[in-house]
Amino acid sequence: MSLNHPFVTIKGRKDGLVLVMDDSCAYNDLLHELKEKLTMNTNMYQKNGPDISVKVQAGNRYLSESQREELKQMIHTFDYLKVEDIHSNVMTVEEFSKKKAQERIVPIARIIRSGQKLSVEGDLLLIGDVNPGGTVIATGNIYILGTLRGVAIAGSLDDGKHAVIVASVMLPTQLKIGQVISRTDDEERREDTINKHIPECAYLDGTIGKIVIDRMQAVLKKHNLPYSLEKM
Amino acid sequence: MGEAIVVTSGKGGVGKTTTSANVGTVLALQGKKVCLVDTDIGLRNLDVVMGLENRIIYDLVDVAQGRCKLNQALVKDKRFDCLSMLPAAQTTDKTAVKPSEMKKMVDQLKADFDYIIIDCPAGIERGFRNAVAGADHAIVVTTPEISSVRDADRIIGLLEQEKQITPPRLIINRIRQHMLKKGEMLEIDEIMNILAIDLLGIVLDDDGVISSSNKGEPVALNPSSKAAQAYRNIGRRILGETVPLMAIEEKNGFFQRFKSLLGMR
Ligand SMILES: Nc1ncnc2c1ncn2[C@@H]1O[C@H](COP(=O)(O)OP(=O)(O)OP(=O)(O)O)[C@@H](O)[C@H]1O
Ligand SMILES: [Mg+2]
Numbered sequence: 001m002s003l004n005h006p007f008v009t010i011k012g013r014k015d016g017l018v019l020v021m022d023d024s025c026a027y028n029d030l031l032h033e034l035k036e037k038l039t040m041n042t043n044m045y046q047k048n049g050p051d052i053s054v055k056v057q058a059g060n061r062y063l064s065e066s067q068r069e070e071l072k073q074m075i076h077t078f079d080y081l082k083v084e085d086i087h088s089n090v091m092t093v094e095e096f097s098k099k100k101a102q103e104r105i106v107p108i109a110r111i112i113r114s115g116q117k118l119s120v121e122g123d124l125l126l127i128g129d130v131n132p133g134g135t136v137i138a139t140g141n142i143y144i145l146g147t148l149r150g151v152a153i154a155g156s157l158d159d160g161k162h163a164v165i166v167a168s169v170m171l172p173t174q175l176k177i178g179q180v181i182s183r184t185d186d187e188e189r190r191e192d193t194i195n196k197h198i199p200e201c202a203y204l205d206g207t208i209g210k211i212v213i214d215r216m217q218a219v220l221k222k223h224n225l226p227y228s229l230e231k232m
Numbered sequence: 233m234g235e236a237i238v239v240t241s242g243k244g245g246v247g248k249t250t251t252s253a254n255v256g257t258v259l260a261l262q263g264k265k266v267c268l269v270d271t272d273i274g275l276r277n278l279d280v281v282m283g284l285e286n287r288i289i290y291d292l293v294d295v296a297q298g299r300c301k302l303n304q305a306l307v308k309d310k311r312f313d314c315l316s317m318l319p320a321a322q323t324t325d326k327t328a329v330k331p332s333e334m335k336k337m338v339d340q341l342k343a344d345f346d347y348i349i350i351d352c353p354a355g356i357e358r359g360f361r362n363a364v365a366g367a368d369h370a371i372v373v374t375t376p377e378i379s380s381v382r383d384a385d386r387i388i389g390l391l392e393q394e395k396q397i398t399p400p401r402l403i404i405n406r407i408r409q410h411m412l413k414k415g416e417m418l419e420i421d422e423i424m425n426i427l428a429i430d431l432l433g434i435v436l437d438d439d440g441v442i443s444s445s446n447k448g449e450p451v452a453l454n455p456s457s458k459a460a461q462a463y464r465n466i467g468r469r470i471l472g473e474t475v476p477l478m479a480i481e482e483k484n485g486f487f488q489r490f491k492s493l494l495g496m497r
Contacts (some may be wrong), residue, residue: 111428113389114382131385131426149426 007033010041016053016084023059027067031074038078051082058088102157112136112150113169132173140167148172152202161204166216170200175206175211182211236338236348237470238367240391242383244354246375247405250441252351253281254452254459255371258467260315261452263283264346267306268317269338271363272353273328276320283448284317285308293321296333302340311453316345326358331365338366347470356390364391370400371432376407376418385427401432403466408437433466434477435459 007022007030021030046123054075062088063071071082091099104122112118112126114133124138127145134150136142141164142154148167153176161178175182182202201219205212239252256268270278273293279285295318302318307314318337321328341348352363364370371393374384384402391400404423404451412419424431437497438459444451452463465475 091401113392114385116389129428133385147425195298 005219008037010037016055017081019054019056021056022060023061027061031071034071035074038075038081042078049080052080053084054081055084057087058086060089062090062092063088106138111146114150130172144168148199152176161206163204164219165202166199168199169197170202170213172202175202175213176200177211180204180209180211184213234342234347235369236342236350236367237369237371238350238352238363238397239371239373240352240360240363240387241354241373241380242356242387243374243380246380247373247403247435248354249278249281249351250350250445250451251371251373251403251405251463252278252461253450254465256315256347256349257450257452258464259349259470260309260312261464262467262471263314264299264471265314265344266312266316266349267341267345268315269318269348269350270318271329271334271339271350272323273320273359273362275327276322276351277296278351279307279317279319280448281445282309282317282450284319285448288319289323291319292337295337296329300384302337307474326353326362329362331361334362335366337349342366342477355420356386358456361391364394364397367394367397369398371403372400372427372429373403373405374423375405376412376420376423380416381418381423381426388427388429388443399429401430402427403432404434406437407434418465432443432469433462435466458476459461 004020007025009020011020019034021034026135034056034195035137036199047123056071056075068086071086075083077082093128101121105125106119106120106122107125107127108118109127112127112130112134114131117135118124118126119137121139123140124136124142126136126143127147129146130136130144130148130150130152132149136144137153137156139157140155141159142152144152144165144167146167147169148165149171151174152172154165155161155178156176159178161180165172165175165177172184177190199216200213201216202211202213203219204210237255239248239255241248249270252268252270256266260266268278269283269292270276271292272278276291279288284307287307287310288298288309292305294300295302295305306316306318309317318341338348338350348366350363350367353359372384372387372391373379388400391397402424404420407420420434436458438451438457440454441451441455441459444454444457451457452460452462452467463479468475
């Protein structure tokens with residue numbers, strides 16, 4: 001440990017701790033010093049108080065998946081600490097292109113028929129119907145210019161709970177957003193949707209943990225606006 | 233060089249064989265040289281519907297396995313000189329023939345006939361792949377039932393992957409007028425909305441279909457039957473004519489919708 005220039009700086013904030021890490025020292029030195037500092041501070045925290053959220057700022061250091069996991073586990077040995085985020089300014093080319101793929105919109109014009117499954121990385125813009133027995137999957141959002149009668153799975157990756165599913169006519173047999181699945185068997189809604197031809201949007205309402213279907217306008221007005229719509 | 237049309241449905245018992253027999257018959261009535269091919273190996277019955285069972289000597293599997301020439305296996309119809317049939321084998325199963333062998337036979341038939349009508353077995357496995365192997369066009373048969381429409385949709389998806397086949401066309405079979413009126417049956421335009429392919433025709437549920445197939449006489453030959461009129465219209469549409477729908481449909485107020493479905497103003 002160098003005395004005049006510490007590898008790890010712990011900053012206390014209203015909403016938790018921020019661990020600022022030197023990005024030029026050896027990774028093992030970092031780990032070592034972090035442990036020492038956290039141990040030194042143990043008695044500063046209330047025994048039965050609420051968990052303290054921790055954000056790690058790794059600067060320009062590249063952290064591999066296993067290093068991230070190691071860091072997390074080490075911090076979690078102090079059981080009142082909860083890692084919320086590990087941020088690094090660097091990613092591999094591979095990770096970057098993966099991320100880029102998640103962010104594109106993939107336009108496809110066809111009918112997804114019974115027994116067919118269409119799966120894309122990123123947002124899906126489908127020009128055509130999804131028939132009963134057909135499935136569309138996107139890591140991001142799903143926009144359907146047509147009738148959704150089959151299954152739609154949006155946000156199929158880990159943090160997909162903010163994804164939305166939009167369809168000109170929304171009559172799905174099943175929707176899945178993030179980890180939440182919903183069945184629709186509301187006959188009244190069905191008649192309504194067919195007759196009025198109003199595009200609708202399905203999103204995950206975090207407060208009730210359920211998928212909600214609403215008219216676009218209504219969704220846009222609400223406070224719990226999905227971030228992905230905000231982006232647009 | 234003739235054209236090969238496969239008649240398929242996915243679901244069993246919806247009227248593939250009936251459609252094949254009658255479409256073949258109406259095209260023969262129009263003077264076209266037609267060959268019916270039964271690919272339902274192990275469950276053949278096109279020959280029974282056509283009343284030709286007792287004329288079979290060789291079958292499609294005999295041809296594929298080189299036991300006879302293609303010409304020797306063809307059965308001539310007793311009513312029309314221009315109508316023939318290549319029967320399926322009854323004593324073996326669908327794996328007895330390969331798609332490539334099927335294609336070879338159909339290609340050979342195309343040299344001698346104007347239309348080859350291929351009756352496909354139910355299902356999406358080997359029998360289906362055999363039946364579509366040599367086809368240029370496809371007719372999908374469905375009844376106005378959700379399960380049948382679902383299977384038709386599956387089949388259309390598979391047909392769309394067959395590069396050599398033109399976009400399939402639909403026949404809705406066994407429509408019952410009294411059920412349509414009461415709203416107890418899937419409506420035609422609901423079916424069309426889902427399947428989104430061209431409509432080739434609709435055929436009413438008609439007792440005459442059953443009695444005539446028992447007699448080995450396709451219903452299309454009975455001019456007083458409503459189903460016969462429907463098959464004749466289908467035949468003319470296959471030949472490229474624009475044929476309006478029957479008056480029977482008009483009475484029920486569906487005429488406008490049918491016209492627009494058929495691309496007529
Ligand atoms: N329009 C109709 N009206 C009345 N009966 C019909 C009609 N079409 C077909 N049928 C009857 O339905 C039954 C099944 O028809 P068909 O054998 O043509 O079906 P298929 O699709 O070939 O069946 P499979 O899948 O077993 O080959 C037969 O008894 C036939 O007579
Ligand atoms: Mg049959």
